Amino acid sequence: xxxxxxxxxxxxxxxxxxxxxxxxxxxxxxxxxxxxxxxxxxxxxxxxxxxxxxxxxxxxxxxxxxxxxxxxxxxxxxxxxxxxxxxxxxxxxxxxxxxxxxxxxxxxxxxxxxxxxxxxxxxxxxxxxxxxxxxxxxxxxxxxxxxxxxxxxxxxxxxxxxxxxxxxxxxxxxxxxxxxxxxxxxxxxxxxxxxxxxxxxxxxxxxxxxxxxxxxxxxxxxxxxxxxxxxxxxxxxxxxxxxxxxxxxxxxxxxxxxxxxxxxxxxxxxxxxxxxxxxxxxxxxxxxxxxxxxxxxxxxxxxxxxxxxxxxxxxxxxxxxxxxxxxxxxxxxxxxxxxxxxxxxxxxxxxxxxxxxxxxxxxxxxxxxxxxxxxxxxxxxxxxxxxxxxxxxxxxxxxxxxxxxxxxxxxxxxxxxxxxxxxxxxxxxxxxxxxxxxxxxxxxxxxxxxxxxxxxxxxxxxxxxxxxxxxxxxxxxxxxxxxxxxxxxxxxxxxxxxxxxxxxxxxxxxxxxxxxxxxxxxxxxxxxxxxxxxxxxxxxxxxxxxxxxxxxxxxxxxxxxxxxxxxxxxxxxxxxxxxxxxxxxxxxxxx
Amino acid sequence: xxxxxxxxxxxxxxxxxxxxxxxxxxxxxxxxxxxxxxxxxxxxxxxxxxxxxxxxxxxxxxxxxxxxxxxxxxxxxxxxxxxxxxxxxxxxxxxxxxxxxxxxxxxxxxxxxxxxxxxxxxxxxxxxxxxxxxxxxxxxxxxxxxxxxxxxxxxxxxxxxxxxxxxxxxxxxxxxxxxxxxxxxxxxxxxxxxx
Numbered sequence: 009x010x011x012x013x014x015x016x017x018x019x020x021x022x023x024x025x026x027x028x029x030x031x032x033x034x035x036x037x038x039x040x041x042x043x044x045x046x047x048x049x050x051x052x053x054x055x056x057x058x059x060x061x062x063x064x065x066x067x068x069x070x071x072x073x074x075x076x077x078x079x080x081x082x083x084x085x086x087x088x089x090x091x092x093x094x095x096x097x098x099x100x101x102x103x104x105x106x107x108x109x110x111x112x113x114x115x116x117x118x119x120x121x122x123x124x125x126x127x128x129x130x131x132x133x134x135x136x137x138x139x140x141x142x143x144x145x146x147x148x149x150x151x152x153x154x155x156x157x158x159x160x161x162x163x164x165x166x167x168x169x170x171x172x173x174x175x176x177x178x179x180x181x182x183x184x185x186x187x188x189x190x191x192x193x194x195x196x197x198x199x200x201x202x203x204x205x206x207x208x209x210x211x212x213x214x215x216x217x218x219x220x221x222x223x224x225x226x227x228x229x230x231x232x233x234x235x236x237x238x239x240x241x242x243x244x245x246x247x248x249x250x251x252x253x254x255x256x257x258x259x260x261x262x263x264x265x266x267x268x269x270x271x272x273x274x275x276x277x278x279x280x281x282x283x284x285x286x287x288x289x290x291x292x293x294x295x296x297x298x299x300x301x302x303x304x305x306x307x308x309x310x311x312x313x314x315x316x317x318x319x320x321x322x323x324x325x326x327x328x329x330x331x332x333x334x335x336x337x338x339x340x341x342x343x344x345x346x347x348x349x350x351x352x353x354x355x356x357x358x359x360x361x362x363x364x365x366x367x368x369x370x371x372x373x374x375x376x377x378x379x380x381x382x383x384x385x386x387x388x389x390x391x392x393x394x395x396x397x398x399x400x401x402x403x404x405x406x407x408x409x410x411x412x413x414x415x416x417x418x419x420x421x422x423x424x425x426x427x428x429x430x431x432x433x434x435x436x437x438x439x440x441x442x443x444x445x446x447x448x449x450x451x452x453x454x455x456x457x458x459x460x461x462x463x464x465x466x467x468x469x470x471x472x473x474x475x476x477x478x479x480x481x482x483x484x485x486x487x488x489x490x491x492x493x494x495x496x497x498x499x500x501x502x503x504x505x506x507x508x509x510x511x512x513x514x515x516x517x518x519x520x521x522x523x524x525x526x527x528x529x530x531x532x533x534x535x536x537x538x539x540x541x542x543x544x545x546x547x548x549x550x551x552x553x554x555x556x557x558x559x560x561x562x563x564x565x566x567x568x569x570x571x572x573x574x575x576x577x578x579x580x581x582x583x584x585x586x587x588x589x590x591x592x593x594x595x596x597x598x599x
Numbered sequence: 600x601x602x603x604x605x606x607x608x609x610x611x612x613x614x615x616x617x618x619x620x621x622x623x624x625x626x627x628x629x630x631x632x633x634x635x636x637x638x639x640x641x642x643x644x645x646x647x648x649x650x651x652x653x654x655x656x657x658x659x660x661x662x663x664x665x666x667x668x669x670x671x672x673x674x675x676x677x678x679x680x681x682x683x684x685x686x687x688x689x690x691x692x693x694x695x696x697x698x699x700x701x702x703x704x705x706x707x708x709x710x711x712x713x714x715x716x717x718x719x720x721x722x723x724x725x726x727x728x729x730x731x732x733x734x735x736x737x738x739x740x741x742x743x744x745x746x747x748x749x750x751x752x753x754x755x756x757x758x759x760x761x762x763x764x765x766x767x768x769x770x771x772x773x774x775x776x777x778x779x780x781x782x783x784x785x786x787x788x789x790x791x792x793x794x
Contacts, residue, residue: 160619166615220670
């Protein structure tokens with residue numbers, strides 16, 4: 009057998025889409041170790057690429073992995089946080105469950121940020137952590153942490169395995185829970201004795217039912233009828249598109265729904281790309297830095313149809329000033345979301361892949377030209393006040409928006425855009441063109457700086473034939489830049505754009521607007537990013553002049569393999585429009 | 600307005616679930632007044648009885664979040680009019696005092712307390728009832744030589760409940776649930792369509 013690293017490096021991009029039980033190696037009624045059972049479960053679940061970092065308490069599993077290299081492509085990250093963000097990126101672009109391995113103690117605690125991120129953004133991830141021997145639990149053994157209790161609030165489900173025979177069923181449950189209903193992260197903690205213990209393997213049976221867990225309700229026809237009647241009567245209907253449409257793989261159903269009744273649609277940050285940017289009914293992005301019209305007209309519509317979104321405070325602004333005039337139809341798979349923030353007139357509880365076609369069948373064909381025109385008119389206002397200057401600036405120094413605009417010219421909406429958190433994220437979400445679903449990978453709910461670089465690695469493994477562009481700020485990049493090592497070792501083809509404004513820009517913007525320009529610790533110095541990249545064998549370039557922008561982006565995109573492009577942008581530019589905190593959506597500021 | 604609510608949760612018997620449920624309260628900075636876990640009418644199904652002081656709006660949302668947990672089968676909330684409930688208390692009193700002081704004996708009799716253990720040096724009485732009754736007895740016994748006192752969590756029966764057998768059968772079937780998100784507008788066409 010060739011060395012493990014060699015196999016890992018040479019084996020790339022063979023896509024093993026659908027898995028059959030035939031790929032499973034071990035027959036039922038054989039005696040195998042818990043570790044082998046873990047890997048058999050991954051194979052049976054169709055896992056092809058996953059991420060991880062070895063350590064003492066998970067060594068038996070890594071030992072078994074040595075023999076599974078041809079079936080399971082393990083990507084060695086540089087930090088467990090990078091591992092779980094990569095698994096998230098993978099899940100977001102592939103629509104499959106992301107998987108990450110980590111050892112006990114610090115390995116496991118390093119997963120917590122990613123778990124919280126996956127929990128709030130409903131990303132299906134299965135984490136497998138090693139744990140000390142069962143007889144050492146609670147003794148403060150080396151690298152022992154109470155991982156189950158630490159991760160309880162940030163997992164959809166977690167479970168500690170102390171006996172090898174529990175492994176097949178525990179993992180089957182883990183995958184089932186992670187991907188069904190409202191998806192989320194699951195953590196399985198396996199003690200070392202269970203990893204080495206041999207047991208009588210009965211084969212792997214995927215989980216299809218847990219009696220205490222009901223991911224899908226029966227759709228109530230009454231509510232569908234009420235919702236349809238409301239939409240048919242509406243003169244100013246307005247649709248809010250959330251990530252639920254992507255998670256439910258219901259993009260087609262959604263499009264058919266809005267097209268039939270000519271419903272203007274705006275997306276949440278995580279809902280972006282489910283509907284092509286240039287679709288005639290797409291009126292832009294919602295929220296604090298969303299577009300002007302959808303924010304203002306939220307408070308003017310008569311029927312608000314929310315599909316797979318949760319009325320986050322960054323979307324609603326002040327709740328007591330949010331869409332008070334409107335009847336609200338809320339489609340969601342999670343009953344706890346209904347009435348949580350905004351009272352629904354008609355709650356349509358269910359999987360939107362099921363509920364949307366039912367609704368589409370009952371609504372009348374319509375166009376709301378006048379109402380749609382109102383969005384268009386207000387877009388012109390926004391263009392004059394904000395967008396023109398952002399995309400075609402007259403000042404000497406480049407803007408973030410202009411970078412996105414030129415980038416769109418090359419990708420034409422076909423690329424996966426991975427963003428970090430901050431000004432560049434909002435600008436990218438506002439201006440990036442999306443033509444294909446699952447193209448916007450960003451940390452929405454948790455706002456995790458440092459997300460983008462590792463997530464881009466995962467995003468690439470999840471969509472191997474697509475261009476992946478990571479757009480990152482100078483601050484966020486420095487939080488997880490160690491993952492350049494992963495990019496180097498596994499030849500991951502990600503294009504990295506650092507939008508460098510020498511500031512922690514979003515915090516600076518708030519300090520300027522709301523704290524009397526008292527710039528408290530937002531001035532951040534950076535290393536020479538190009539030299540750093542060079543150290544990792546990654547090609548790169550830094551530019552500060554407009555005339556270099558187009559050619560540099562082209563060079564980056566045409567470069568074979570990963571590339572880092574640092575672009576110097578205006579130091580004190582602000583992202584507008586903006587709904588200031590504590591204000592209603594209609595109080596959105598254009599400057 | 601804040602009032603007492605009793606939350607009843609039917610769950611699987613799973614290690615760690617108590618923590619998963621408890622942190623849902625602490626995350627929202629809600630104090631748990633009393634918490635009891637016990638078997639339920641159905642074998643293998645656990646029953647949590649949790650008492651909190653909150654406004655109904657918060658309780659309603661909280662119960663939905665609890666029910667969302669994978670190992671939770673069903674969660675209900677009820678106000679005090681909708682349940683029958685009891686708490687149990689134990690009192691340790693000096694036996695000499697009980698013999699000497701008629702007042703003590705009369706009090707214990709009045710509150711329906713029963714002797715559990717009688718020893719030369721002390722006697723343990725038990726009583727059950729609503730918290731106010733137990734509190735009152737504790738109060739009056741205090742100055743008369745109450746050595747030790749302990750009170751259990753509330754246990755409660757829901758008046759309108761027909762038990763969990765039926766529900767569980769439904770849960771065991773491999774098909775979507777029939778539960779609904781109740782809404783004040785359901786089947787009230789007129790109120791929805793007066794636009």
